[in-house]
Amino acid sequence: MRVIDGHVHWFDLNEYGETWYKGWPSKSDKELRKSFFPLDYYNSSNGSVDGAVHVQVAHEFDENLWVGKQNDEREKIGAMVCWIDLTQERALEELKTVVNQITLGSERKLVSFRHVAEAESNPDWLSNPNVIQNVKNIGVLGYNFDLLIRTRNLASASILVQNAPETQFVIDHMAKPDVSGDIWNEEEKWKLGIEKLSHSKNVWCKLSGFYADDATRSFKPDQNRVNYFVSKCVGLFGKEKVFWGSDWPVSLGLNQTDVNENIKIYKKSILASGIEEDYLDNIFYQNAVSFYRLSSD
Numbered sequence: 001m002r003v004i005d006g007h008v009h010w011f012d013l014n015e016y017g018e019t020w021y022k023g024w025p026s027k028s029d030k031e032l033r034k035s036f037f038p039l040d041y042y043n044s045s046n047g048s049v050d051g052a053v054h055v056q057v058a059h060e061f062d063e064n065l066w067v068g069k070q071n072d073e074r075e076k077i078g079a080m081v082c083w084i085d086l087t088q089e090r091a092l093e094e095l096k097t098v099v100n101q102i103t104l105g106s107e108r109k110l111v112s113f114r115h116v117a118e119a120e121s122n123p124d125w126l127s128n129p130n131v132i133q134n135v136k137n138i139g140v141l142g143y144n145f146d147l148l149i150r151t152r153n154l155a156s157a158s159i160l161v162q163n164a165p166e167t168q169f170v171i172d173h174m175a176k177p178d179v180s181g182d183i184w185n186e187e188e189k190w191k192l193g194i195e196k197l198s199h200s201k202n203v204w205c206k207l208s209g210f211y212a213d214d215a216t217r218s219f220k221p222d223q224n225r226v227n228y229f230v231s232k233c234v235g236l237f238g239k240e241k242v243f244w245g246s247d248w249p250v251s252l253g254l255n256q257t258d259v260n261e262n263i264k265i266y267k268k269s270i271l272a273s274g275i276e277e278d279y280l281d282n283i284f285y286q287n288a289v290s291f292y293r294l295s296s297d
């Protein structure tokens with residue numbers, strides 16, 4: 001089976017200070033408060049991955065330039081999801097200039113943008129008028145947008161998606177339903193919100209990562225709960241609009257699952273959702289190539 005990892009993070013603590021994002025991971029987090037490089041990733045995935053899409057970590061422009069230089073000789077296809085300040089009012093021409101600063105001299109293909117919207121104190125941050133305008137223009141320039149959201153952000157994500165019909169969106173980590181095995185109070189709200197988003201034809205869904213309601217809690221994913229949510233998402237978005245990502249090294253630190261264990265859990269749940277074995281190449285490779293417009297030759 002060919003594999004594109006649709007969601008990895010690399011990070012250099014020396015380059016970006018002590019935290020990834022506003023004090024996270026905490027100082028006591030021995031698993032995640034480290035540097036993670038492509039070398040570590042490709043050593044740990046041990047030949048099972050053909051390429052990876054790096055997803056932004058910090059809200060820092062310079063990170064884009066650092067990521068553009070990161071690759072590994074074992075990687076056949078490399079891409080990146082970058083970060084820019086979306087709250088700033090910008091004309092299309094200005095946005096083009098910013099994008100050129102990122103792509104010039106980069107060895108990874110810029111494919112999408114993302115903001116850690118779930119961590120904003122305002123749950124409706126995504127429907128801010130400047131954010132909407134910038135995300136619209138991102139689509140006009142031929143780039144996509146990754147939605148990092150939880151249940152409380154589903155309504156504003158829906159407004160954004162409806163106002164930017166030319167932009168292709170992907171929901172990271174299925175909008176983080178609780179797969180810890182506990183009773184989850186937000187389940188009905190999650191279902192309604194994600195169903196609404198699935199009605200827009202420019203929205204895809206990434207089957208990636210394992211989260212509990214409490215973002216900091218370390219736990220092993222419950223296979224039945226992963227099956228349940230994967231099956232829901234495959235049913236809503238269709239098998240052509242879902243693809244896999246590991247969320248390494250967060251899934252390694254938070255869920256003690258290395259890349260191969262991660263593939264195993266998701267493969268089980270994808271097959272349990274009714275997808276036939278022959279189609280796994282699409283979910284683990286081809287659909288990510290299509291969504292992010294990766295060059296696979």
Ligand SMILES: [Zn+2]
Nearest residue numbers: 009055247250
């Ligand atoms: Zn992630």
